[in-house]
Amino acid sequence: MTSRRGADGSDGARPGGPPERTALSWQRTELAVALVGAFVAAAALRLGVVGVSVAAGVFALAGVAVAVAGRPREVREGREEVAPWPWLPRIALATAVVGLLGAVLGAIEVVRHLA
Amino acid sequence: MESQGSSAQGSAPGSDGGARRERRPRSVYAVGTEPEPQSTLANQRTALAWIRTGLALVAGGVALTTVASTADFSVLLDLVAIVACLGGGALALAALASWAANERALRLGEPLPRPHALPWLAGGAVAVGLVLAANAVIQLVRR
Numbered sequence: 001m002t003s004r005r006g007a008d009g010s011d012g013a014r015p016g017g018p019p020e021r022t023a024l025s026w027q028r029t030e031l032a033v034a035l036v037g038a039f040v041a042a043a044a045l046r047l048g049v050v051g052v053s054v055a056a057g058v059f060a061l062a063g064v065a066v067a068v069a070g071r072p073r074e075v076r077e078g079r080e081e082v083a084p085w086p087w088l089p090r091i092a093l094a095t096a097v098v099g100l101l102g103a104v105l106g107a108i109e110v111v112r113h114l115a
Numbered sequence: 116m117e118s119q120g121s122s123a124q125g126s127a128p129g130s131d132g133g134a135r136r137e138r139r140p141r142s143v144y145a146v147g148t149e150p151e152p153q154s155t156l157a158n159q160r161t162a163l164a165w166i167r168t169g170l171a172l173v174a175g176g177v178a179l180t181t182v183a184s185t186a187d188f189s190v191l192l193d194l195v196a197i198v199a200c201l202g203g204g205a206l207a208l209a210a211l212a213s214w215a216a217n218e219r220a221l222r223l224g225e226p227l228p229r230p231h232a233l234p235w236l237a238g239g240a241v242a243v244g245l246v247l248a249a250n251a252v253i254q255l256v257r258r
Contacts, residue, residue: 018152018153018156018157019152019156021156021160022156022159022160025159025160025163025164026159026163028163028167029163029166029167029170032166032167032170033170035174036170036173036174036177039174039177039178040173040177043177043178043180043181046181046184047180047181047184084159084162084214085138085139085140086139088159088162088163088211088214089211091163091166091207092166092207092208092210092211093207093208095166095169095170095173095203095204095207096204096205096207096208097204098170098173098204099169099172099173099176099200099201099202099203099204099205099207100200100201100204101200102173102176102177102180102196102199102200102203103176103197103200103201103204105177105180105200106176106177106179106180106193106194106196106197106200107193107197109180109183109184109193109196110190110193110194110197113190113193114190
């Protein structure tokens with residue numbers, strides 16, 4: 001397998017192959033975290049829940065920063081490759097926290113409905 | 116498995132050179148041999164696709180909360196929204212566990228474990244769809 005890979009970790013035989021697809025997948029996911037974070041922040045601001053809005057806004061900015069900074073990479077056996085760790089748990093945790101913030105927003109709305 | 120026969124270094128099982136000691140998580144990279152790069156990259160993309168699915172669930176939940184707040188809708192919508200948001204977050208964490216289990220299976224040359232989250236996601240989507248449809252019918256009948 002090593003014979004087909006270039007020094008930059010790309011699949012030399014097929015430009016736009018799996019490494020590039022994976023890097024693009026990382027960027028899509030980071031931008032999705034940013035987008036959903038911004039959405040939660042905007043919805044919370046509209047509903048008057050400032051605390052949730054600020055927290056979700058921070059996650060949105062962090063998602064944008066990571067996406068702009070470039071794909072997660074590691075140097076392995078002299079080659080640069082997309083590194084799943086520790087970015088995968090971080091992005092999964094960020095998604096879980098954004099989901100939790102969305103659930104808090106829903107719970108606040110339930111309390112308001114019942115009050 | 117084919118990948119076992121074409122280990123990057125062609126070394127004995129369990130030896131990946133010095134790089135393996137530096138790689139985390141150790142529960143994944145301390146076992147087996149290096150699989151085909153295409154397989155491990157596809158495993159990453161699958162995990163990321165699951166995380167994006169979780170994010171879509173969260174976005175849908177927040178959209179439901181926003182819609183429910185614009186008019187005098189039932190509390191049911193807010194409850195569905197909460198379940199969607201929590202489900203989305205749980206799906207992202209499940210994606211992480213699934214990535215680790217798949218990577219281990221790839222390294223050990225074992226069959227890939229079944230996607231545990233898939234039946235839950237499909238069942239949940241059907242259940243939420245039915246609940247929202249029933250709610251819409253009830254609202255129409257009341258008018």
